[in-house]
Amino acid sequence: MYKILIIEDEAPARKKLKRYLKQACSSYEIVAELETVADAKSLLTQTHEVDLIFSDIELRDGTVFEVYKDLSINCPIIFATAYNEFLMNAFEANGIDYLLKPYSFERFSNAWDKFIRLKGNSSANYNELVGTIHHLLKDNQENSIAYKDQFAIKTRQEIYFLKVEDIVCFQADNGIIFAFDKMNKRHIMPQTVFKEIETFLDPKKFFRINRSESVQRKFIDKLERYNKNTVSIYLNSESKLLRTSQNNTGEFNAWLGI
Known part of the structure; x- marks a missing residue:
């Protein structure tokens, strides 16, 4: 046995x-x-x-x-x-x-x-x-390893393509995953599990800052200390503000090389 x-x-x-x-x-x-x-x-x-x-x-x-x-x-x-x-x-x-x-x-x-x-x-x-x-x-x-350069997004009327290079961040909310582009437009992703999306993303470009949010490196404008183990992340000309979890802050800083 x-x-x-x-x-x-x-x-x-x-x-x-x-x-x-x-x-x-x-x-x-x-x-x-x-x-x-x-x-x-x-x-x-x-x-x-x-x-x-x-x-x-x-x-x-x-x-x-x-x-x-x-x-x-x-x-x-x-x-x-x-x-x-x-x-x-x-x-x-x-x-x-x-x-x-x-x-x-x-x-x-x-x-x-x-x-x-x-x-x-x-x-x-x-x-x-x-x-x-x-x-x-x-x-x-x-x-x-092949990473996606775009995602196919389905709506009732059409299927359109969202370029990965334009995605500022992903956010999961109540079983739905949203992608926000550089125009701050929200897109509903076809994937329902956050980890499924991450298999398509280059880990050098995207980092999961907490259990429900991931950011793209090139859209990070600045960081501010929020508390002892958490940082605030300003994205896309500071139009979006997210925060790391306590468990992910250290790895996030290392990912950024700081």
Whole structure:
């Protein structure tokens, strides 16, 4: 019986993963379902009796790499995330596969089969395989990622195209995601999950400043300190004002190089 740990902060994603797991394997036990970096650190500090970890990357209180950086993880990890910019980090942290949301059962099954094959190998063979994947990804990562230069926006009367270069920011509100362009016009995006949009965006140009807002670098005019761990961001000739969350401020500053 395989002991499985799930680290995922979105309930629908956990439900889908467990459904696929039930289809792929008849003998397993889910040790725990965790939603935060803090909980993952706490559990993995206390126990090493895990055969496989299914892990998201962006959690409620930070990125899961904070866990794998601080702790020695001996079991393989299958990452399931909406972000494609963390490929290298994933394979440096015992990752054996990288499921990009939304993924199919076929894609999940391939990752599971890889785990089964590796389970019978020696640790040396396992480390060699991970190292090989790491180098292949490093050589081909830039060519394999294609970001959108425009989004197709559907209305009742028409379909029009919104250029990414004109998008100042994205904002999520009650299950609807809006894009605001440089004329401050609001567009309703076809995507309903914020992470889906981010897979199409160049992370060098866009940054999620909190759970529901993302900004484009070139439209940032100035920053002001709002409180100890939060900054105010003035965008698009100061026509729009947004604020970082406490958890994202440090990474946002690093992203800007300040």
